[in-house]
Amino acid sequence: MTTPPKETALEQRGAEGAKMYSPSTARNRDLIRDVFLQTMPREGEILEIGGGTGEHAVHLAGALPQVNWFTGDPDETARASIAAWIAGAKLDNLHGPHAIDVTTPDWNSTLAAPFDGVVSINMIHIAPFAAAEGLFAGAGRLLRPGGKLFLYGPFSRKGVHTAPSNEAFDHSLKSRNPEWGVRDLEHGIEPLAKENSLTLERVVEMPANNFSVIFRKN
Numbered sequence: 001m002t003t004p005p006k007e008t009a010l011e012q013r014g015a016e017g018a019k020m021y022s023p024s025t026a027r028n029r030d031l032i033r034d035v036f037l038q039t040m041p042r043e044g045e046i047l048e049i050g051g052g053t054g055e056h057a058v059h060l061a062g063a064l065p066q067v068n069w070f071t072g073d074p075d076e077t078a079r080a081s082i083a084a085w086i087a088g089a090k091l092d093n094l095h096g097p098h099a100i101d102v103t104t105p106d107w108n109s110t111l112a113a114p115f116d117g118v119v120s121i122n123m124i125h126i127a128p129f130a131a132a133e134g135l136f137a138g139a140g141r142l143l144r145p146g147g148k149l150f151l152y153g154p155f156s157r158k159g160v161h162t163a164p165s166n167e168a169f170d171h172s173l174k175s176r177n178p179e180w181g182v183r184d185l186e187h188g189i190e191p192l193a194k195e196n197s198l199t200l201e202r203v204v205e206m207p208a209n210n211f212s213v214i215f216r217k218n
C-alpha cells in the first residue's frame with residue numbers, strides 16, 4: 001500500500017519537472033515584496049522557513065542583492081522545487097534548500113547565527129501550533145537585537161475573525177487537520193513573541209484578508 005503524499009499546500013500547483021508553480025504566489029509575491037522592502041533589513045542574513053515552491057525566495061532574494069538569503073523546507077518535494085528554482089535563478093545571494101522543521105527542538109542549532117531577519121509566508125496556519133511555537137523560539141535565538149521576524153498569512157484579531165471568508169477558511173483548515181487553523185495575532189501569537197524577546201512592530205493589511213506582521217528582536 002502506498003502512503004499518500006503529505007499535504008503541505010492547499011492549492012493545485014503547476015509543475016515543470018521538480019519546479020513547482022504556486023498560483024497564490026503569482027498573485028501575492030509583488031505585494032509581499034513591496035511590504036518586505038519597506039519593513040525588513042535590506043542587508044545581512046535572512047532565513048526563510050517553509051519556503052514551499054521556492055518562488056518567494058527567488059523573488060525576494062532578487063530584490064535584495066545585499067542580503068544573503070537562506071531558505072528551506074522540511075518537505076522533500078518542496079526542497080526539490082526550491083533547488084530547481086535556485087538553479088534557474090543564478091543568484092549569488094540565494095542559498096539552500098535546508099531541511100528545516102521548526103518543530104524539531106533546537107532546529108536553529110545547525111545555522112550560523114545571528115541573522116538579521118527570519119521570514120515565514122503562509123506556514124503557521126497550515127501546520128500544528130507547535131510550528132508557530134518552534135518558529136518563535138528559534139527566531140528568538142537566531143535573530144540579532146533589532147533583527148526582524150516577518151510573517152504573512154491570515155490572522156484573527158483579539159479572538160475575532162477579520163472576515164467571514166477567514167472564518168470559513170479556518171473551518172476548512174480544521175476539517176483537513178484539527179491541528180491547523182487561522183492563528184489569533186493578539187491571543188495566540190503575541191504571547192509567543194513576548195516569551196521569546198520579540199515585540200510586535202507593525203501589522204500591514206494585505207489583500208484577501210491577509211496580513212504582513214513584523215516583529216522586532218529586543
Ligand SMILES: C[S@@+](CC[C@H](N)C(=O)[O-])C[C@H]1O[C@@H](n2cnc3c(N)ncnc32)[C@H](O)[C@@H]1O
Nearest residue numbers: 008009050051052075101102103121122127131
Ligand atoms: C502552504 S505552504 C507555503 C509555502 C510558501 N511559503 C508559499 O507561501 O508559497 C507551507 C509550507 O510550510 C512548510 N512547513 C510545514 N510545517 C513546517 C515546519 N514544522 N517547519 C518548517 N516548515 C514547515 C510546508 O512543508 C510547506 O512547504
